[in-house]
C-alpha cells in the first residue's frame with residue numbers, strides 16, 4: 448500500500464470486490480471491470496465505468512495500479528532465438544529484472560511461445576556461490592502487486608505477451624512465500640490474466656518451510672523445479688549454504704512429501720560447473736537422489752561465468768560427456784541451451800551491480816517508450832546484472 452492506496456495488481460477480482468465494498472461509499476459494482484482493465488491493460492480508469500465524477504474520485508482515493516518503470520532492456524539473439532532482459536524500477540527506486548525467453552519454434556524457425564522469468568525479491572539471502580544476486584544480500588521482499596506488475600508492465604510497456612511464467616529471477620521465491628502465493632492467485636484469476644497453474648513454475652533452492660506452505664495450497668498442476676547443483680552434501684553446502692540447514696536427504700524427503708499428484712514431474716536444475724560437480728560419480732549420485740521422487744526431468748545448465756566467476760564454463764565435450772553419464776545412470780535429462788549469457792540474463796547472472804556497490808537504489812528517471820526503443824537498439828554492455836538457477 449502506497450499513500451494509503453491499495454494496489455489493484457496485488458488483488459484477485461474477488462479481493463477487489465471485497466475491498467471496494469469496504470472502502471467505497473458508492474460504485475463498488477464496477478470492481479470486475481476495473482480489475483480486468485488493470486490486469487490486462489495496466490490501466491486504472493474508473494471514470495470510464497461510472498457516471499458521477501465523485502464516484503470515480505472515490506475509487507482514485509482508495510486504489511491505484513502500480514506499473515513499474517522500464518529503466519532499460521537489452522537483447523541477445525543467438526541460435527536459441529532472441530532473449531531479452533528488462534530492468535524495472537520499483538516505487539522506492541530499487542530495481543528488479545525479468546527476462547523473456549524464447550521457448551518454442553515453428554517449422555520456419557520463428558518463435559511461437561515465450562516464458563517470462565520473474566523476480567520475487569530485491570536481492571536474495573540464500574547466498575549461492577555461483578549467483579550474482581546472492582552478492583546483493585536480501586534487500587527486501589517484493590509485494591504480490593510488484594510481482595504481478597512485472598508481468599503487466601512487460602505486457603503493456605514492452606509488448607511481451609507470454610504463455611509461461613517461471614519464478615527463477617532475482618530471489619528465492621519460497622523465502623517470500625505469502626506474497627508468492629497471493630501473486631499466483633492473482634495471475635491465475637480468469638477475470639484477469641488467467642495463467643493456468645500448469646503454465647507457472649516455482650523454482651527453489653530447497654526452502655523446505657516454503658515448500659510445505661506452498662503444498663498446503665493443494666495446487667496439483669503448479670510446476671515445481673529444484674535447484675540441485677551438487678550430488679554430495681559437502682559440495683552442495685559449499686555452493687549453496689541452504690544445504691547446511693537442509694541437507695540432501697532432508698530435501699529429498701521434503702520433495703517426496705510435496706508431490707501433489709501421482710504422475711507429477713519435478714524439474715531438477717543442475718548447473719554444470721567444471722571441477723565442482725561434473726564427475727561420473729556425480730551423475731550416479733544424482734540418479735540416487737532423483738529415483739525416489741518418481742518422475743523427474745533434469746535440466747542440465749552449462750555454468751555461466753558472471754563478474755566474479757567461481758570457475759569456467761564447461762566445454763561442449765564436457766557437457767555431452769556428463770549427459771551421457773546421466774542417461775546411463777537412468778536419469779531423464781534435457782540439456783538447456785544457454786540463453787542470454789552475453790546480456791547477463793542467463794541463469795546465475797541476475798542482480799543489480801549498482802545496488803551491490805552502494806546498497807541504495809540507483810538514481811535517475813526511467814525511459815520513455817521512445818527512448819527505450821533507442822536504448823534497446825543501441826545498447827552496449829549492460830551495467831546491470833541479473834540472475835539465477837533456482
Ligand code: SF4
Pocket residue numbers: 571572573574575578579580581616617618619652834835836837
Ligand atoms: S541462485 Fe536463487 S536462491 Fe541462490 S542466491 Fe541466487 S537467487 Fe538466491
